[in-house]
Amino acid sequence: MSLLFSPLAVGPLALRNRIAIAPMCQYSAVDGVPQPWHVQHLGRLAISGAGLVIVEATGVEAAGRITPDDTGLWNDAQEAAFADIIQGLRTYSDTPIGVQLAHAGRKASTAAPWKGGQALTEEEGAWTTFGPSALAFKESWHTPVEMTEADMDRVVAAFADAARRADRAGFDLVEVHAAHGYLLCEFLSPLSNQRTDQYGGSAENRARFPLRVAKAVRDAWPRTKALGVRFNGSDWVEGGVALEEVVAFGAAMHDLGYDYLHLTSGGNVARADIPGAEPGYQLRFAEAVKVAVPQAVVMAVGMIFDPHQAEQIVASGQADLIAIARAALDDPNWAHHAAVALGQAENLPVQYERAGKTTWPGYGRTV
Template identity: 75%
Template sequence: MSLLFTPRAVGPLTLKNRIVIAPMCQYSAVDGVPQPWHAQHVARLALSGAGLVVIEATGVEAAGRISWADTGLWNDAQEAAFAKIIRDIRTYSDTPIGIQLAHAGRKASTNPPWIDRGGPAPADKAWETFSASAQPYRDDWHTPTALDQAGMDRVVAAFVDAAERADRAGFDLVELHAAHGYLLTQFLSPLSNERTDEYGGSLENRMRFPLRVAQALRDAWPRTKALGVRFNGSDWTEGGITPDEAAVFGQALHEMGYDYLHLTSGGNVATARIPGDQPGYQLPFAEAVKAAVPEANVMAVGMIVTPQQAEAVLTEGKADLIAVARAVLDDPNWGHHAAVALGAKEALPVQYERADATHWPGYAAARSA
């Protein structure tokens, strides 16, 4: 029996397999409202054969978007658009759908990546940004405003409001974004947090605001639905977050009641050299947290491309769940093809069954082309 295709309990959810489609920004929203592009994108993922789909980083307030084309969840129009996407999917798929709630902090107010390489937004589209400290992401970027207590209160309230909207919209899961150099990472990392108050300095202090957000989200999100968190295991720069610190943060989140810990890395230092072309380059971070918090559901991500590679991660005990992203953009049926490769049931929608490995003589030729 393939472990990748063994069900796994994630809090109150039982996933049919261990494949999770990680959040992938589409930079295609209008005023934070998802568009037809998002509807077809999420629909394809819901039919991919994965056990769980998590929708892209979604700003909890307008200032929290990465770019001016990001999705948001701070008003009724955004909530209604997401609710329609979920309602439509439920007419043909029972795949659990989650949403990643995020605040970009100092990395907000940008262009989509295909415009000026995702650099700062032009003046007519830009907005004030916020961070742990008044330190820009790059020397040629805008300088953020260091959050004061009122600002932190505002951000916490925005996460709570977005969670309530996500619940009403019909999402099965929320993932808290505390990774990739966005606001919560900016507090966690000593490379971006230069504060001298109770929110800076020691790891305990640097975790204080992220854990406050995490607790508020845990209190607001129903216990009948799943709650996870994505955070960094490394900044890939000396003096940054370490796997040991990530394990302490993960332990605190697990004890708080988070149902999975999703380990990633990077994004907080513009000059960091990240070996993103190396298969499984982030696995040591998941492995370190799994060793430190063995009772937690730990999710691995990062250049996990083949079913055999994913299976090996699970059988070696490095993680409990496997997140894939660009592999599914390349092959929207990655989950179904992984099932065939590992000897599990393909489980295509009945409308497509005539194209599976059992019914279509051309299947093998198509896969080897």
């Protein structure tokens, strides 16, 4: 029996296997409302064979969008559109669907990658950005407004409200985004947080606001549904967040009642040198948190595309869940194919069974 394809309880949520499809921004929404693109994108992932699908970073307020094309969960139209998508998915798939709630902080008000990916100009509809300190992500980007207590209160309330909307829309899981240089990550790192008040300085102070957000979401999100957090294991720059701080934050989130901890890295400093070509290059962070908080469910991500590597990670106890992203875009049937590679049943949807590796007479033949 493959451990990758063994069931796992993530808090109250039962997963059929240990494969999760990580959030991937599609930059295809209109006023935060998901579009037909999202219907087909999420519909395909819902029959991918993965145990869990997490919807892209979704803004909790308009100012928290990365781009004007991000999905959002701050108004009724957005909530209703997601509810319609999930209702449709449930006619053919019981795969748990989660959503990542996010605030882009100082990395907000930019163009989609294929539109240049740079800070928006006033003519392009730029908006005011917020951060822990008035430090731009890079020279050509907007300098954020240093957040006041009132700003923090607003964002805390926005996260809690978005969690309630996600519940009403029918999501099975919420993931709080505290990684990749977005707002909560910015507070956690000394490279982006240079405050001198109770929210800056020591690691405990830098974690104070993210933990306020985390508690508000925990209070707003039902205990009958799963709740997790994605956070950075490293800034990949000297003087950035330290591994012992990462471990302490993970332990604090677990103590707050978060059902899983999702370890990633990078994105907080433009000059970072990230060794992204190495398969499993972020695994050390997941393993460190798993060792320190063995009772927590830990998710690993980062260039994990070989099923045998994924199996080994779970079998060794380095992590409990494997998140894939680009591998699923490249091959939406990655999980089905991984099952075959590991000697498990392919379990394609019945409508696709005739294309299975063991039933399609033409598979593997050469001319």
